[in-house]
Amino acid sequence: MKRGDVVLVAPPGDFAKPRPAVVVQTDCINDTHASILLCLITSHVVDAPLFRLTVQPSPANGLIKVSQIQADKLYTARREKVGPAIGRMDDTVMDRLGRALAFVMEIG
Numbered sequence: 001m002k003r004g005d006v007v008l009v010a011p012p013g014d015f016a017k018p019r020p021a022v023v024v025q026t027d028c029i030n031d032t033h034a035s036i037l038l039c040l041i042t043s044h045v046v047d048a049p050l051f052r053l054t055v056q057p058s059p060a061n062g063l064i065k066v067s068q069i070q071a072d073k074l075y076t077a078r079r080e081k082v083g084p085a086i087g088r089m090d091d092t093v094m095d096r097l098g099r100a101l102a103f104v105m106e107i108g
Helices: 091-105
Strands: 005-009 019-023 035-042 052-055 067-078 085-088
Antiparallel strands (some): 005 019, 019 035, 052 067
16 A cells, blocks of 8 residues: 555545545555554535545546545545455645645644
C-alpha cells in the first residue's frame, strides 16, 4: 500500500458502508505500521473547495462517479481492514490534497 492508492474500507459509525478512501500516510511507514491513515471519498458532492477535492472518475483512480476526497474526514484503519488498491490518485491530486490537509489541520 502506497500514499495515493485508492482502497476500499468500511469505517464504523456514520460512514459505515464500504467506500473508497485514499491513503495519505507517508510511504516511510506504510510497509511496517499496523494501521493506515486514509481520507474518505464520497460521491455526495458539496461546495467546499478548501477541504473537499472534486475528482473525475477514471480507470487510473478506480472511481466510477464524480467524487470528492474529504480532507476533513480522516480515518485510521487497521491494515487488515483495508481492501486492496482499486486505483491511484495522480501527483496533482495528491499535491492539492496535501494543501487541503494542511488547511484542515492548520499546519504550516
